[in-house]
Structures are given as structure tokens and as C-alpha cells.
Amino acid sequence: MTLRLRAGFELKHSSGLSFLAESEGTLGIVNDYNAFPFTIANSQRRPQFATVADPMNIELNRLQLQYRSAKATVTVGRQRIALDDQRWIGAAAWRQNEQTFDAVRGEARIGPLNLDAAYASSQRTVFGIDAGPRQSFDGDFIMLGAGAKAGPVAVKGFAYLLDYDNALFAANSSQTYGVRATATLPVGRIVKANLAGSCARQSDYGGNPASYSADYAALQAALVVKDLTVTGGWELLGSDNGRAVQTPMASLHPFNGWADMFLTTPNTGLKDYYGSLAYRFSGVKALPGLNASLAYHRFDSATGGLHYGDEWDASLGFKLGRATILAKYADYHAEQMATDTRKVWLQVEFGY
Known part of the structure; x- marks a missing residue:
């Protein structure tokens, strides 16, 4: 059981300038868990327990200066960067300690084009101040995006160039070029x-x-019928020369099952076939926002013909006043990778 407090303030001026400062702290109320999934000489490293990567921590989460106008935004300092669906660059907000970046970022709208460019010198990880060299990873990180929307279709091209200084993470230095399209x-x-x-x-x-x-x-593809959403999908993280696609800056928890068995893509790559049902009970006034979901994943390798396993995920959430309550369950059945794994979460979040 952990408790997180995140608090801060923001000063805004009519000129479009703003200054934001935010800190966060995490306390292990019941600390019989392993906070670090790597070897480190620290009392929070408890390998006899299951890994829950929410170490006790106090840190400066964000400290940024921003200028915003009708057509452009520039942000300098320690900031949250969450791009698109966060498959490549995200805040890892499922963890108690958020991932942020020491960066300068510019966003602009020029005619039909939306442009986004950022340079970061440090990736502030979810592991916090007691994680040794894994507290943050320095390097030269370039994030570029350009998109446009035509009717119901939005298309964006992107380039992410990640060059890590830290020898522990040098294997994640990569260049990724791609395109993403969405439509309703x-x-x-x-x-x-x-x-x-x-x-x-x-x-x-x-x-x-x-x-x-x-x-x-x-x-x-998702079909939305009033309060019911039926979703089906497929994701491929390919492999070449014994090395698979990696996404070290992503918000990883929403992808490839909530059991988090594939935070690092296996060397033989990954194919994820999934389907889900989600329903929002809009008529239940006593529990505003009441919603439930059920999902299934089949995990195979991209090369070598391996079947890693299958997973079922379920969630239930609602609001009570200022409190948002969430229960989640993940059940991974191993075949040719890892071991059977079950996880349950109960979460209460208050916002003021």
C-alpha cells in the first residue's frame, strides 16, 4: 500500500506567460514489496517480495516556464511530455512517481499543419531519488512531429531520436520514424x-x-454504441538481428496487458492480438462515471513462432464526490515466456 501526494502552483499572466512548480512524494505505508526491478544496494530493494515499481520518493516533478498564444506554445524546464497515445513518449502516469523531462518544447499551428518539436537533455524516470544511476537518464533526445486533419481523418508523421549517455541504457539509443492516422x-x-x-x-x-x-x-478499430465500446486490435513490435523494437520513454502500462509482462520487448519481438468490451453505466446517478471493462490479449513472438501466453484484464471505476475509485485485475497465463502472474489494484485518488 502506497500513498502519493502531488501538489504545486501555477502563476499566469495575461500576456500568455506562466510559471508552474510541482512536487510529489510517495510513502510506502505497507512496504513489503520490491520497489526496484534491478539490483541496487538500497533498503527498498526487497527481492523476496513481488516487484511494485513505486519506491518511496520525494522529488521536484515539474518546474517550467511557458509562453502560450493562439498559434504557438513554448515550454522550458522540467515538464510533462505526453504525445499522441503515449506509445513512444509519455508520462507513465500509472506509476506513483510520474515520468517527466528536462526539455524545451515548441508547438505551433501554421495553416492546416500542427508542428511539435522538443529537445530533452534528461529523462526523469519513475524510480526516484534512491534509484542510483536510474533516477534519470541523460542524453540528447529529439522529438519531432507534424500533422494535419482533413475532415474526420488526422494524420501525423513523427521522428524520435534518442541518444543515451548512460552506459546502462545505451542499448535503448534508437531512431524511430513513422506515421500515425486516426479517424472517427x-x-x-x-x-x-x-x-x-x-x-x-x-x-x-x-x-x-x-x-x-x-x-x-x-x-x-472500436465500435461505439451509446455507452458500449467494442474494440479489436493488433500490435507488432518487430525484431531484427536479435534486437526488438523498444519504447523506453513510453507510458507502458496501457499497452500489451496490465500485468506489465512486456515492459521490455523480448529479443524475438512481440505480436499482441487483443479485444475488449467497455461499458459506461450513465444511468447510475449514485455512482457518477461508473464504468467497467474486460479485455483479452494473445501474445506471440514476431520471429521464431513462439506463443508467450494469454492475458485477461478487467476494471471497475466510479466517482464519489472528489474521489475517483478504481479496481483493476490482470491475469497472465504463461506459455513460452515468464510465469503465471496475477495482479490486483485498488486505487483512490482525491483532487482539490
Whole structure:
């Protein structure tokens, strides 16, 4: 059981300038868990227990200066960067300690184009101040995106160039170039279809000692009928020369099952076939926002013909006043990787 407090303030001026400062602290109320999934001489490293990567921690989460106008935004300092669906760059907000970046970022709208460019010198990880060299990873990180929308279809091209200084993470230095498209299409009076597709190519970059060039692809279709959403999808993280596509800056928990068995892509790559049902109980006034979901994943390798396993995930959430309550369950059945794993979460979040 852990408790997190995140608090801060923001000062805004009519000119468009703003200053934001935010800290967060995590306390292990019941600390019989292993906070670090790597070897380190620290009292929070408890390998006799299951790993829950929410170490006790106090840190400066964000400290940023921003200028915003109708057509452009510039942000300098320690900041949250969450791009698109956060498959490549995200805040890892499921963890108690959020991932942020020491960066300068510019966003602009020029005619039909949306442009986004960022340079970061440090990735502040979820592991916090007691994680030794894994507290943050320094390097030269370039994040570029350009997109446009035509009717119901939005298309974005992106390039992510990650060059890590830290020898522990040099194998994650990579260059990724790709495109992502999304669309929302009306199917009937009360039915709509949400579509998303992405493809990319990743290869070694900077100080990466490996040499590889692997493909990424994802397709997802969701049919929304009033409060019911039915989703099906497929994701490929390819492999080449014994090296698979990696996404070290992503918000990883929403992808490839909530049991978090694939935070690092296996060397033989990953294929994830999934389907889900989600329902929002809009008529239950006593529990605003009441919703439930059920999902299934089948995990195979991208090369070698392996079947890693299957997973069932379920969730239930609702609000009570200022409190948001969430229960989640993940059940991974191992075949040719890892071991059977079950996880249960109960979460209460208060916002003021």
C-alpha cells in the first residue's frame, strides 16, 4: 500500500506567460514489496517480495516556464511530455512517481499543419531519488512531429531520436520514424467507429552497440454504441538481428496487458492480438462515471513462432464526490515466456 501526494502552483499572466512548480512524494505505508526491478544496494530493494515499481520518493516533478498564444506554445524546464497515445513518449502516469523531462518544447499551428518539436537533455524516470544511476537518464533526445486533419481523418508523421549517455541504457539509443492516422466515422444515428493505425521503422542510433532495423505496426478499430465500446486490435513490435523494437520513454502500462509482462520487448519481438468490451453505466446517478471493462490479449513472438501466453484484464471505476475509485485485475497465463502472474489494484485518488 502506497500513498502519493502531488501538489504545486501555477502563476499566469495575461500576456500568455506562466510559471508552474510541482512536487510529489510517495510513502510506502505497507512496504513489503520490491520497489526496484534491478539490483541496487538500497533498503527498498526487497527481492523476496513481488516487484511494485513505486519506491518511496520525494522529488521536484515539474518546474517550467511557458509562453502560450493562439498559434504557438513554448515550454522550458522540467515538464510533462505526453504525445499522441503515449506509445513512444509519455508520462507513465500509472506509476506513483510520474515520468517527466528536462526539455524545451515548441508547438505551433501554421495553416492546416500542427508542428511539435522538443529537445530533452534528461529523462526523469519513475524510480526516484534512491534509484542510483536510474533516477534519470541523460542524453540528447529529439522529438519531432507534424500533422494535419482533413475532415474526420488526422494524420501525423513523427521522428524520435534518442541518444543515451548512460552506459546502462545505451542499448535503448534508437531512431524511430513513422506515421500515425486516426479517424472517427459515424456509422448510424447512435453508432460511430474510432479507427487508428500506425507504422514505424526503428534502428540503432548514437551510442547503441547493436546494429538492427525493425518494424513497428499497430491497427485498432472500436465500435461505439451509446455507452458500449467494442474494440479489436493488433500490435507488432518487430525484431531484427536479435534486437526488438523498444519504447523506453513510453507510458507502458496501457499497452500489451496490465500485468506489465512486456515492459521490455523480448529479443524475438512481440505480436499482441487483443479485444475488449467497455461499458459506461450513465444511468447510475449514485455512482457518477461508473464504468467497467474486460479485455483479452494473445501474445506471440514476431520471429521464431513462439506463443508467450494469454492475458485477461478487467476494471471497475466510479466517482464519489472528489474521489475517483478504481479496481483493476490482470491475469497472465504463461506459455513460452515468464510465469503465471496475477495482479490486483485498488486505487483512490482525491483532487482539490
